[in-house]
Amino acid sequence: MSAGLGAWSFFMEHRAEILGATLEHVELVLISMVIAMFIAVPLGMFVVQRPALRAISIGVANVFQTIPSLALFGFLIPIPFIGGIGKRTAIVALVLYALLPILRNTYVGLSGIDPAVLEAAEAMGMTPSQVLFRVRFPLALAVILAGIRTATIITIGIATIAAAIGAGGLGTFIFRGVALVSDSLILAGAIPAALLALFADFLLGLLERRLRVA
């Protein structure tokens, strides 16, 4: 009870700082997600009818997913151009994590279309690119969005660790809290991060339901 009250008064005292960190967090996530989408969605569309490339690209994305996040941030620091301390390195790592769910769902969505629909599309004289953009893609959109939703939630969580390499965001409070053994500080980072994840999940879930056809 008193811990709860302590955390609450801490929140009120530092609300400007927490709000700033939250915005910084949102910025990290948004930039990473936009980049990841622009890579993974076209890549998924490109590999859907190329089984060899599909196996390779999903395999590579899988490997990134298995590297512990703190280690990945560490690995990236010494790499020239993309590495170093700060936001840029964090964004690179977050993009690498977000790729897999989006790529996999893009592929699954595009390849899970009713064969009768694809047969009709081909037989009506649609070109392969018309089949992709007018039939496969719109029908796969809800599944692709589900992948983006998963990736966003993962990214919001992992972005807290980005503070370890000086990228800012809500993780700053958590790391400080761990170092100073302060629950209030940890909660000041963890609670907004959790709320952010719930909010993003709700919003994208809403969009996903609207896009679901058939």
Next chain:
Amino acid sequence: MGLSTEMNAKISNFSGNLIEFRNVSFHINDIPRREVISGVTLAVPAGDAVVLLGRSGSGKTTLLRLINAMLLPSRGEVLVQGRATLEWDPIRLRRGIGYVIQEAGLFPHFTVGENVALVPSLEKWDRERTEARVGELLRLVGLEPGEFAGRRPRELSGGQRQRVGVARALAADPPILLMDEPFGALDPVTRAELQREFRALAERLGKTIVFVTHDLREALLLASRIVLLEAGRIVAVAPPQEFLRLEHPEVRAFAASLETGPGVPA
């Protein structure tokens, strides 16, 4: 003004066979020993309604897909309007051939109207002409455009979906109509209804039709000629009134299915 008009113009002064198989064989990939189609020769003159009859796996659908270049022959050639399918641009060829399949294969993210307007939209017809055509076609297949054009396929019954499938295939007024067991998934009552209506429609429109089925009753009802397939070969060709008199064992097998099948033949 697109391809279909151009094709129709060709058709009107096209004297030969609209579709012709010349000693066609087809095998999957490079396994010549497993032929799906073996040495098929068949001519389909304009206005003919050919029904390809056979058991599952007899090669009916393969034969159909060889006509619109969804498959290309391994040996021999398939001619459409006197031109080998290998020489056709497949996209242009297909836009001049209507195609109806089982379960219709309607696009779930399009409305009924948009589904019917597919080929016109690919052919870049203007809006007025497309809308007029969609209305005309929906009425033709017995669906009131005001009620149905804005609906999604999932809001239709199986029979209604198949009507839309037929309307979509007819949209650009193609001279040839390919139908792969279009009524196979319907309940018997709806099926009989659609078969009767389709026969009347086909007679009125004068299309050249190649129709695939494993249902002898359907073949007898719709065909001007029945082509019986067995293991990738044509074993009998006859008009419906003569078909049942043939002595070939596969004809007898089908005739027997008619006697033991449910209900009375139409």
